[in-house]
Amino acid sequence: MNIKRRQIIRGGLAAAAAALLPQPLLxxxxxxxxxxxxxxxxxxxxxxxxxxxxxxxxxxIKAPExxxxxxxxxxxxxxxxxxVETIAILVDNNPLPLTSSxxxxxxxxxxxxxxxxxxxxxxxIALVKADGKYYSASKNVKVTIGGxxx
Amino acid sequence: MHLSRRQFLTVLGNGVIAGVVGRAPxxxxxAADFPRYGNLRLLHFxxxxxxxxxxxxxxxxxxxxxxxAANRAPHLVGGNLxxxxxxxxxxLAHALTHLDFESAARKYGKVGGFAxxxxxxxxxxxxxxxxxxxxDGGDTWQGSGTAYWTRGRDMIGAANLLGVDVMTGHWEFTYxxxxxxxxxxxxxxxxxxHNVSLTEEGLFDDQPAHDAATGHVFRPxxxxxxxxxxxxxxxxxxxxxxxxxxxxxxxxxxxGIREAALQQLVRRVREREKPxxxxxxxxxxxxxxxxxxxxxxxxxxxxGGHTHDGVPGAIEVSNAGGKTLVTNAGCNGKFLGVMxxxxxxxxxxxxxxxxxxxxxxxxKPDAEMSGYIAEVRKPYxxxxxxxxxxxETLLYRRDNFxxxxxxxxxxxxxxxxxxxxxxxxxxxxGTTILPGETIRMENVLDQTCMTYPETYTAEMTGEQLKLVxxxxxxxxxxxxxxxxxxxxxxxxxxxxxxCDPLAGAGKRISGMRLDDGAPIDPGKRYKVAGWATVxxxxxxxxxxxxxxxxxxxxxxxxxxxxxxxxxxxxGNQGAGA
Numbered sequence: 001m002n003i004k005r006r007q008i009i010r011g012g013l014a015a016a017a018a019a020l021l022p023q024p025l026l027x028x029x030x031x032x033x034x035x036x037x038x039x040x041x042x043x044x045x046x047x048x049x050x051x052x053x054x055x056x057x058x059x060x061i062k063a064p065e066x067x068x069x070x071x072x073x074x075x076x077x078x079x080x081x082x083x084v085e086t087i088a089i090l091v092d093n094n095p096l097p098l099t100s101s102x103x104x105x106x107x108x109x110x111x112x113x114x115x116x117x118x119x120x121x122x123x124x125i126a127l128v129k130a131d132g133k134y135y136s137a138s139k140n141v142k143v144t145i146g147g148x149x150x
Numbered sequence: 151m152h153l154s155r156r157q158f159l160t161v162l163g164n165g166v167i168a169g170v171v172g173r174a175p176x177x178x179x180x181a182a183d184f185p186r187y188g189n190l191r192l193l194h195f196x197x198x199x200x201x202x203x204x205x206x207x208x209x210x211x212x213x214x215x216x217x218x219a220a221n222r223a224p225h226l227v228g229g230n231l232x233x234x235x236x237x238x239x240x241x242l243a244h245a246l247t248h249l250d251f252e253s254a255a256r257k258y259g260k261v262g263g264f265a266x267x268x269x270x271x272x273x274x275x276x277x278x279x280x281x282x283x284x285x286d287g288g289d290t291w292q293g294s295g296t297a298y299w300t301r302g303r304d305m306i307g308a309a310n311l312l313g314v315d316v317m318t319g320h321w322e323f324t325y326x327x328x329x330x331x332x333x334x335x336x337x338x339x340x341x342x343x344h345n346v347s348l349t350e351e352g353l354f355d356d357q358p359a360h361d362a363a364t365g366h367v368f369r370p371x372x373x374x375x376x377x378x379x380x381x382x383x384x385x386x387x388x389x390x391x392x393x394x395x396x397x398x399x400x401x402x403x404x405x406g407i408r409e410a411a412l413q414q415l416v417r418r419v420r421e422r423e424k425p426x427x428x429x430x431x432x433x434x435x436x437x438x439x440x441x442x443x444x445x446x447x448x449x450x451x452x453x454g455g456h457t458h459d460g461v462p463g464a465i466e467v468s469n470a471g472g473k474t475l476v477t478n479a480g481c482n483g484k485f486l487g488v489m490x491x492x493x494x495x496x497x498x499x500x501x502x503x504x505x506x507x508x509x510x511x512x513x514k515p516d517a518e519m520s521g522y523i524a525e526v527r528k529p530y531x532x533x534x535x536x537x538x539x540x541x542e543t544l545l546y547r548r549d550n551f552x553x554x555x556x557x558x559x560x561x562x563x564x565x566x567x568x569x570x571x572x573x574x575x576x577x578x579x580g581t582t583i584l585p586g587e588t589i590r591m592e593n594v595l596d597q598t599c600m601t602y603p604e605t606y607t608a609e610m611t612g613e614q615l616k617l618v619x620x621x622x623x624x625x626x627x628x629x630x631x632x633x634x635x636x637x638x639x640x641x642x643x644x645x646x647x648x649c650d651p652l653a654g655a656g657k658r659i660s661g662m663r664l665d666d667g668a669p670i671d672p673g674k675r676y677k678v679a680g681w682a683t684v685x686x687x688x689x690x691x692x693x694x695x696x697x698x699x700x701x702x703x704x705x706x707x708x709x710x711x712x713x714x715x716x717x718x719x720x721g722n723q724g725a726g727a
Binding site for chain 2: 064065066067068069121140142144145146
């Protein structure tokens with residue numbers, strides 16, 4: 001038996017949490033086209049509807065400089081802004097750049113963290129919609145074969 | 151007293167006195183040039199790689215720096231290094247460089263050895279009147295046959311006898327996690343690392359941790375009293391351990407540089423503990439430490455290791471909090487860093503730093519440590535002492551691209567495993583053998599001993615091979631130190647290539663050819679042999695058995711260095727005489 005009881009329970013909890021999501025969130029429009037775009041510029045324009053995006057230092061991306069495992073790279077995004085509506089996390093060099101997009105309610109803290117899969121070294125881009133305007137930040141994360149440490 | 155006063159002064163005379171305001175670093179055998187300074191002495195050694203006995207160790211002839219790291223310490227070799235630090239003493243020049251290595255080694259003798267180190271440490275601590283700390287930067291439990299066979303325990307015993315107060319780690323984490331914790335339990339000092347935490351799985355599985363609330367696997371820092379001073383020592387383990395070494399031994403531990411967390415910790419430690427000095431005991435590697443020092447305020451010093459740079463001075467780095475001193479104390483027990491601090495009104499008012507070479511001819515070994523070492527080695531003596539072959543050339547490893555011992559390993563792998571191409575990792579540990587010396591099993595183990603020594607053969611396409619070379623090359627020459635891992639280039643047997651360190655990632659390697667001159671075809675498959683795989687365990691026998699069998703068979707070897715062709719590095723002070 002490889003899977004421990006706890007892990008199974010935890011998997012169950014995650015599923016349960018998803019089922020408990022408030023209805024209006026589930027009802028939000030699924031950005032089908034954005035998730036299927038293969039070029040990051042297309043993904044961004046499909047998320048923003050072509051609106052201007054400005055780089056903004058108030059967005060912080062927490063990610064390793066070099067990933068310990070490209071299959072599960074921990075990434076966190078926080079935005080020190082008011083009225084944050086959505087946070088999307090994109091990976092420039094992934095075949096499908098959009099990893100996830102979060103719709104936030106007014107009362108929630110504008111901070112999300114997740115684990116993403118990265119094929120190779122790439123910029124990780126955070127796209128934040130706040131008070132109707134779009135902002136972005138990026139951080140390069142290296143994915144390496146590993147080995148040969150001194 | 152194990153050291154006569156005159157011997158001691160000679161030893162000290164070989165240390166560089168740096169950091170004295172308004173005075174060039176000086177050398178002298180006269181006591182006046184090594185006066186007591188300040189009121190706190192920090193002794194620091196790092197990356198000894200389990201070398202209990204004195205050995206030869208040749209410093210690199212090629213250690214290129216790119217970007218901001220070009221032409222500055224630690225990327226200065228030979229005469230460039232000596233000129234930068236105004237070093238004229240021939241013995242010290244020998245300790246710090248590869249110049250004329252063979253004849254200088256025969257003249258000045260072996261370096262390092264724990265019994266010699268112990269004698270020096272005892273004397274320097276006595277001189278400081280109890281106001282001293284002994285810090286070990288890690289890579290202590292790996293690098294010799296006895297460390298491997300005792301799972302690092304021989305080094306725990308030696309460190310306890312030496313009186314190490316605080317240590318952090320890297321190769322320590324190449325034993326199984328439970329063994330690491332068990333060893334730490336046997337260690338009399340404090341094992342610290344702020345940048346190792348449990349993964350979410352580890353937290354969920356109730357894996358052992360120093361602090362389950364913060365996730366810290368080890369104590370992040372420790373407060374030590376030395377004389378009248380209270381010193382905070384923060385631990386920075388090698389941030390890329392699960393990438394550079396197998397994750398499978400430490401599946402629940404996650405690492406990283408964690409610059410922001412370090413800044414927070416420094417601030418908190420200063421506020422809560424109100425120490426007189428805050429020091430980072432680091433296994434980042436010197437380039438990472440220099441960048442970190444420029445970005446994190448509030449550290450008085452970063453005492454560093456990992457990149458094995460014997461840098462004979464402290465580098466002053468300015469940052470928002472003031473200045474931070476950055477040092478790197480070489481490897482293999484060859485050097486002892488001595489940082490004397492003058493603490494006034496609860497802050498560091500001045501410093502002197504010396505990098506003391508440990509020349510075994512100049513120091514009378516500590517009897518207690520000698521006895522311990524003899525006892526530890528006793529059960530293994532026969533195996534260690536087996537003569538394998540004679541070398542006609544100088545065997546060493548340190549160099550960005552290739553060492554002659556690596557050439558020997560690659561030759562052995564290709565012949566014994568019947569492969570076209572052999573790959574060997576660009577490690578920086580391993581001792582040196584002089585021409586005419588007999589290679590014993592112990593020497594082979596010193597170059598290869600680790601917990602994932604299994605060899606492999608695999609079919610790789612030319613494209614895959616290029617990918618490996620590019621990947622390792624980026625770990626060495628990425629202009630951002632935070633994206634480097636601190637090893638050297640993978641060593642290649644049976645093939646040649648051209649390297650442009652200044653080119654971007656994925657574009658540095660070209661002209662890959664087999665030994666016979668045939669270009670390596672991206673679509674064609676080649677039989678490749680190697681060892682030390684980081685992912686899953688390989689099936690082959692340990693590399694030391696492969697090399698030993700090759701040597702027994704040959705009886706005499708004479709490997710020569712074959713560097714790749716290097717582009718765009720003319721005038722770089724990390725190469726040349």
